[in-house]
Amino acid sequence: MARWEPNARGRLEEAAFELFAEHGFEQVTVAEIAGRAGLTERTFYRHFADKREVLFPDANPLVTGLAEALERAPEAPHPIATVAAVLEDAGGFFADRHAYSRRRNAVIAANAELREREAVKLALMADTLAGGLRARGVPDPAASLAAEAGIAVFKVAHARWVADPEPRDLRELMRDAMRQLKAVTAEA
Amino acid sequence: MARWEPNARGRLEEAAFELFAEHGFEQVTVAEIAGRAGLTERTFYRHFADKREVLFPDANPLVTGLAEALERAPEAPHPIATVAAVLEDAGGFFADRHAYSRRRNAVIAANAELREREAVKLALMADTLAGGLRARGVPDPAASLAAEAGIAVFKVAHARWVADPEPRDLRELMRDAMRQLKAVTAEA
DNA sequence: ACGGTTGATGGCAGGCACTGACATCAGGGT
DNA sequence: ACCCTGATGTCAGTGCCTGCCATCAACCGT
Numbered sequence A, B: 001m002a003r004w005e006p007n008a009r010g011r012l013e014e015a016a017f018e019l020f021a022e023h024g025f026e027q028v029t030v031a032e033i034a035g036r037a038g039l040t041e042r043t044f045y046r047h048f049a050d051k052r053e054v055l056f057p058d059a060n061p062l063v064t065g066l067a068e069a070l071e072r073a074p075e076a077p078h079p080i081a082t083v084a085a086v087l088e089d090a091g092g093f094f095a096d097r098h099a100y101s102r103r104r105n106a107v108i109a110a111n112a113e114l115r116e117r118e119a120v121k122l123a124l125m126a127d128t129l130a131g132g133l134r135a136r137g138v139p140d141p142a143a144s145l146a147a148e149a150g151i152a153v154f155k156v157a158h159a160r161w162v163a164d165p166e167p168r169d170l171r172e173l174m175r176d177a178m179r180q181l182k183a184v185t186a187e188a
Numbered sequence C: 001a002c003g004g005t006t007g008a009t010g011g012c013a014g015g016c017a018c019t020g021a022c023a024t025c026a027g028g029g030t
Numbered sequence D: 001a002c003c004c005t006g007a008t009g010t011c012a013g014t015g016c017c018t019g020c021c022a023t024c025a026a027c028c029g030t
Helices: A008-023 A030-036 A041-047 A059-072 A079-093 A098-109 A112-135 A140-163 A170-186 B008-023 B030-036 B041-047 B059-072 B079-094 B098-109 B112-135 B140-163 B170-186
Strands: none
Touching: A008 A030, A008 A041, A008 A098, A030 A041, A059 A079, A059 A112, A079 A112, A079 A140, A079 A170, A079 B170, A098 A112, A098 A140, A112 A140, A112 B112, A140 A170, A140 B140, A140 B170, A170 B079, A170 B140, A170 B170, B008 B030, B008 B041, B008 B098, B030 B041, B059 B079, B059 B112, B079 B112, B079 B140, B079 B170, B098 B112, B098 B140, B112 B140, B140 B170
């Protein structure tokens, strides 16, 4: 018999999500979250660096997934092809999470601090991408720009994916966004 | 005779900057900042929404400057040309601030919370740009992507500008980044 | 079987960011 | 002379977050 109920971290995530959805992020205290999960505030901070982080449990797996996808990606003559391959890979991460992503996005969109944290996660993805491209020999202004372009594609496609009540294919939306980005930058 | 010393806000900015540069953002309390400026903590919060905001006094002028530049921008057949014109305009904002920007950037780079806030300011610029493009009739996925691409160019160029001890021309760096972005996305 | 170690948790005290409510008081207008 | 405005001060309070120590089941080596 275990000394404690299992999956404390998961229980905290779930409790936080429910309370945020019902009352809003600011109206919920960390002590309330911990209480609903049958734990104490102190323990919450052993699992999450701060109150916001409980809403971003997937960020680290996603970033490490990007890094791995960068290593798996086939040799490509042009960095943008590598970026496209990595995005294709990342799209699978969200395959079965459309409903969950929509609810989560509603919570985040309602609060400035949470939008702030989301912006950081995107910047982290961009840095990871750029670093991986440099490791593959892409010189620096190009590597950063290709990475930023890729994140722009991801950001726009993800926003459309989340805005649509129907669960479309995120990868399809990313391919479309990539085409549109190429069209936009090719002009003039 | 004035009842208070003038320019309380400016004094707070200056005091905060000096203390952050010397001791680091986290090691400085708001009460210390206010004390050096000859004011109280409560008054600090009447001038700035939070402790970080004192380091971003130019963000709002910059964003409204973007919005105005969008209205001034000449009719252009392609959104990316409008974006380029707006960036050209924004470049003037930084003309005489190279040394200051470098010191400020060192403070921000040293702290995660401040980098977080900077990411938000960039996202705000992107939203402003996208909204302006939509107001000019650019349809939506293209408007968002052109705006994100523009911010990517700004971000990369600004990083290079700040990294260089010599005060190069930011606009030149942005034009170069734009060329490289076009080259990168045109490949494949 | 015994004892030491480990690791997740609880309890507590405290610092600091931030906020609301009220007081103060020079200057400017009437 | 009077009131009003507006920037500031004062104070109390909430909540985020951290450091430190205690607890105690499970595990491990002997």
